[in-house]
Amino acid sequence: MLVELVPLLFQYANLTVTPRYYESPLPIAGDLLPNGTWNGVTGELLAGRADIAVFPIARGVGPSSVIDLTYTYDELGLQMLVKQELTSAASSSLFLAPFTTSLWLVLVATVVGMPVLIQIFAKLSPLGAFELIKLRNLTAKSRTQEFKVVCENDSYFMDILQAATSSNVEGPTAKSWAVRLPILYFYFFMVVVGAAYTASFASFLTVNNFSSKVNSLEQLARDPTLKYVIEDNGATLAYFQDSIDPIIQQLRPRLQTVRSIRDGVAAVQSGEASAYIAESHVLQHIAGQLPCNLQVVGALFGPNGLALGVRRGWPYTQALNVAMLQLMQNGVGDELRRKWVGNQDICTSSSQVSNRALQSTDFSGLWYTLFCAIAIGVVIIIWENLMVNVLQSFPALRSSFLSGTNSLKYHESVGDLFSAGDEDRADFTNNPAYEVPAGSASDRIAKLSSPTTSHEAGTLKDESVDRILDQGEYESADACMTDLAAML
Template sequence: MALPLALCLPGQHVDPQGLHPLSPPGLLNLEKLLRQFLISKDTLSVRMLDDTRDPTPLLKEIRDDKTATIIIHANASMSHTILLKAAELGMVSAYYTYIFTNLEFSLQRMDSLVDDRVNILGFSIFNQSHAFFQEFAQSLNQSWQENCDHVPFTGPALSSALLFDAVYAVVTAVQELNRSQEIGVKPLSCGSAQIWQHGTSLMNYLRMVELEGLTGHIEFNSKGQRSNYALKILQFTRNGFRQIGQWHVADGLSMDSRLYASNISDSLFNTTLVVTTILENPYLMLKGNHQEMEGNDRYEGFCVDMLKELAEILRFNYKIRLVGDGVYGVPEANGTWTGMVGELIARKADLAVAGLTITAEREKVIDFSKPFMTLGISILYRVHMGRKPGYFSFLDPFSPGVWLFMLLAYLAVSCVLFLVARLTPYEWYSPHPCAQGRCNLLVNQYSLGNSLWFPVGGFMQQGSTIAPRALSTRCVSGVWWAFTLIIISSYTANLAAFLTVQRMDVPIESVDDLADQTAIEYGTIHGGSSMTFFQNSRYQTYQRMWNYMYSKQPSVFVKSTEEGIARVLNSNYAFLLESTMNEYYRQRNCNLTQIGGLLDTKGYGIGMPVGSVFRDEFDLAILQLQENNRLEILKRKWWEGGKCPKEEDHRAKGLGMENIGGIFVVLICGLIVAIFMAMLEFLWTLRHSEATEVSVCQEMVTELRSIILCQDSVHPRRRRAGVPPPRPPVPEERRPRGTATLSNGKLCGAGEPDQLAQRLAQEAALVARGCTHIRVCPECRRFQGLRARPSPARSEESLEWEKTTNSSEPE
């Protein structure tokens, strides 16, 4: 019996294991089993019943030691008693495996077992298909029903079956001996030295016997030992025991794993599992109208939907129950565990479905399924958003100091340009190139107004009609243009960011920045996997963070995620939590942001008690959900839908009036100032002009009428600034000379003026009547501003030309 048991245990994948013989002599029968555990690294604890034969204290010790596999080496009656006591203690469940070494145990009735999911294995040598076995069992049951209230066995005892097979083998051998020779009946005495003459022949025929008895195939070797027999390996199901394997004395162990797995799957069918969990968004939440509902309908969330998917695949029922202390589970000083992990260890729940992180410490006391979600620890912090773009946000690319220095640079360039243009002789040029020999006047285009206007045109990228002539003024202009090129390029590059992006003010950018400072407090959930990660980490930065969190007073640990989020929003606090929760809350509160990347990589799994037979089934179901993309769909359902946009969405958005409204304000203000200045110029001109027959109101109405009617821009003078009163008529003797001079500008002689002379005279009169500083050039027909060239001696020709020009007014 020890050898098939030793071979069968590794296939069960359960640990630890316990051996409970009825008496010390029973250990001698399992010598090979003990040797097998001495060779291997598996654990085998041996316990024996005391003299009271009460298994209850022994079973309580087994329950407290979290033993998963229990080997019972006792007779059939005591084995049945031990199983009944285990059922009273709640130890007959799917998390315990019982292996009975008694070959009669499979014949006992299991009607009293409450949970038919219990994994019970046994061995049998009975050949229940034998006709003698059926007849024997029927007559035995009929006798028990007539004399007993309860039928304890469904077949004969092992001793009775072996006795029957022994008699059957002897009878068969005697019959074969009688066929070969005549057997005489001769009385013999056990005390006599005389032997039976056919004894040796009968022993030889016994060694030659091969038959099928109640205990299977009967055959003996040359030494007279039974050989070529097999033991059936049976597993208990709701329909009774079923053969899942066989151990043959010659061929060894052969197991049918499909039957074993199918029994586990069948045990899940229509079975109600207790699910322990914890309230945490978005994994498990109470519905808004949960007071009006009962049972599982009160809850919603990612885990609820995942449970529905798993229940549909594995065909089981479940009952959601919130954990009593509201924590995930941490070890206590006395070795016990709290939270959901503690309930799984105590077998109070079948599953723990929540954001339960798979850790090595938890894996020692409970089993986990394959991870249904991958994540890592991240840093959640409150972000201080920069002010939203205002009407004058187009000024934000440069600081006020830069704008001030730009204004000073503009004034400095204007002054230097005015000074350089006045000093250099190359900016003074003749206004009438075609009359160089007769004109002694020079013009400089860089007046104070033009010197202020020229840098403005260059800064606005528009240019002006003023072109520098001298090398010095060109140098000033080139430097100013290079300056404006860099300024405009920098402004344009930063303007888009300032108009479309709200800058975030984050004082830390990584976990190293967080660990190197003390102004910002940081912590995690007390008793969670993140706390265990920092506590057990050997990385120097994480060790410093754990020392800070552990010694900080008041405590920086929080009891729940919601408490941590509230602390982040209301104080200078950074919260260390799983990246999935980080993502969920960031999408629902735009003042939260993630700092840096992930600190580690781990996964969420479904917790189960140690030795759970459902583990493989849930692993396959989770893989099926992942392959069908159902888990990703569920995550998008419960994570998305927040009011904050995705950080990955960098598409450009249209600018509104709140972004660029300020430039419209500047435009409107500029237009208003221009209109106001025009009115002031108009009134100033009227104020300093000589009185005429036209009133101020009439002049204003006339100008407005011409503006509204879009009349021609050329009209007779009424009143203009700076126009002197008309001169007296020129003497008659000077007219021919002046007219002849204006006709072609070269003193061709006297005579009547031609049409060109008349047209030039009219243009000069309309533009600058009576003005001594403006004239129409007869060569190039341009209006020129005149300035007397400093010369000690003025030629008679030039003086007469000037007089003639200044007095050239048409009548």
């Protein structure tokens, strides 16, 4: 990156210069030796053998006291490089891992609360979960008997539990859309939640889980058994020696050094050290290379400005500083950073599967739409009650309305908007598919009976039944009434 940056600096500074590079005998920023001289790239600048050091030097410490520095080209600080260790996924509670605890609690509350809410809706709606059928044996002049035809799942708990645990469920049995709409959407809700759980659980079973001994600088300071290393020269060493940060002071007695970046990485790979502390951009590049078992952890800390070193008194320093500002402001610096740091990462794939536990916020859209379905159900309940009250208050309108709805038929059975379908009538009729033979006594019984809006079976007069019995087509009144019940 720096080799490409330097020619751009000269170009933006309008300097016709052709850089000539050579490698420093010691590839470090530089240390002050006991004899008062400096080694590394700082020593090369002080000796006059170089005008500019194409090497990252932190501002404010070490060599910056004897050489000049350009404006910073990177604002990164220090971080820790640690080794990733594969952890076993086997656990008795692994099936709970795809969802966080808060999400499990919210889902349980939803599954328990929905049937309670639906039951309330069914009670409030005039087209609720059941209808009342009245039958009377007219021949015997018996009292009217009431039959309450209810849905199969009276409390709706089974409807909700089936939706929560099975993908093969029947539709809601209620007639009111105030009940049907929330249940139908809850089916969709649970399909999405179930699919998300399946995918997340599969990732927990198949994706390798990695962990590290150290995740933060504070953890490194608290655990005296954890070892760390830094380079034995440069700004990082100076920072650890001179910092007044309490955490750094706590770490200072355990300070161990290595000669180079390569030695620091080797110490972490071999397990001799739990962490290697260095400049963040250097560690990010190392972690992105094979064998892809290293990870950069912890927040940034320490010196956070990297610059190029120049010989003190060099006449082009000011021009390079102006050029550096231009490069950073027009985005060229960011482009170089992405090219040489971000794009060099071969370990992180954009398609990498994550086994992060899903949270409640991940499903917030589902709950918002569920609340909308419930709100629509409330509106439907209000409309249904308003409609019933209006029809009861205006008899003429009620008669006109019912005369139209009485023409609705369900499998040869006459009904209205307030009656259940044949799936409910199967509980008390002999045959839901009962066919009336043309011209038979049963046909005449049907003509003599008339359904009413109160669901009363009919008003067949005793003399009408007796007249049909006299014709010899029925042996008894009970047989006649059996056909009558089947017709109604």
